[in-house]
Amino acid sequence: MSRIHQKGGEPSQRMLRVAELIRHAVAQLLSRGEINDPDLAGLVVTVPTVKMSPDLKLATVYVMPLGGKAQDQIVTILERHKKYLRTEVAHQVNLKYAPEIRFRVDESFANAAKIDALLQTAKVAQDLAAPGQDGSEDDQGDGAEKGDDAP
Numbered sequence: 828m829s830r831i832h833q834k835g836g837e838p839s840q841r842m843l844r845v846a847e848l849i850r851h852a853v854a855q856l857l858s859r860g861e862i863n864d865p866d867l868a869g870l871v872v873t874v875p876t877v878k879m880s881p882d883l884k885l886a887t888v889y890v891m892p893l894g895g896k897a898q899d900q901i902v903t904i905l906e907r908h909k910k911y912l913r914t915e916v917a918h919q920v921n922l923k924y925a926p927e928i929r930f931r932v933d934e935s936f937a938n939a940a941k942i943d944a945l946l947q948t949a950k951v952a953q954d955l956a957a958p959g960q961d962g963s964e965d966d967q968g969d970g971a972e973k974g975d976d977a978p
Contacts (some may be wrong), residue, residue: 838879845922846877849886852919853877853928857902860899861915872901875933881925886916886926889933898932963965 838846854874856862871893878887892901905912909928917925945951 839881842879842881842883845920845926846879846886847878848920849916849925849926850874850877852916853888855914855919856912862879862907862911866900866903866904870897870901874934883922884926886922886928888928888930889935890930891933891936894938895928898938902930902932 857872857874860868873891873893874888875887875891877891879885888905890901890905892898906929908928911929913925916928
């Protein structure tokens with residue numbers, strides 16, 4: 828029955844809950860500085876999201892260094908310490924199987940910046956200002972007043 832539910836593409840509540848537990852565990856390990864690597868010493872890494880496979884055996888951890896610098900370097904550093912991180916996550920999160928962990932750069936910040944840039948363009952500003960200039964919003968207000976006067 829759960830496989831039929833997964834065909835829609837939406838993650839189940841269990842997948843979301845486990846992903847959040849793994850996200851907290853990895854973020855805690857990174858914030859404490861438990862990974863002894865000189866390349867990682869000067870970098871602050873955030874873990875915005877984790878996505879789980881439906882069988883909970885694969886966790887894709889999306890990471891982003893603070894300031895967006897050294898993105899590819901962060902992934903390679905964390906891939907080097909994948910076995911240690913998997914072991915520590917398994918100790919913190921109580922699951923039947925310790926999920927395999929893979930790291931990816933989080934692109935959501937870049938996508939949000941692109942959307943913000945598009946919303947700031949002159950064409951979009953013109954489209955957003957158009958309804959107030961032609962008086963269409965004022966017509967709606969007049970209709971409401973007429974409805975109030977009717978018995």
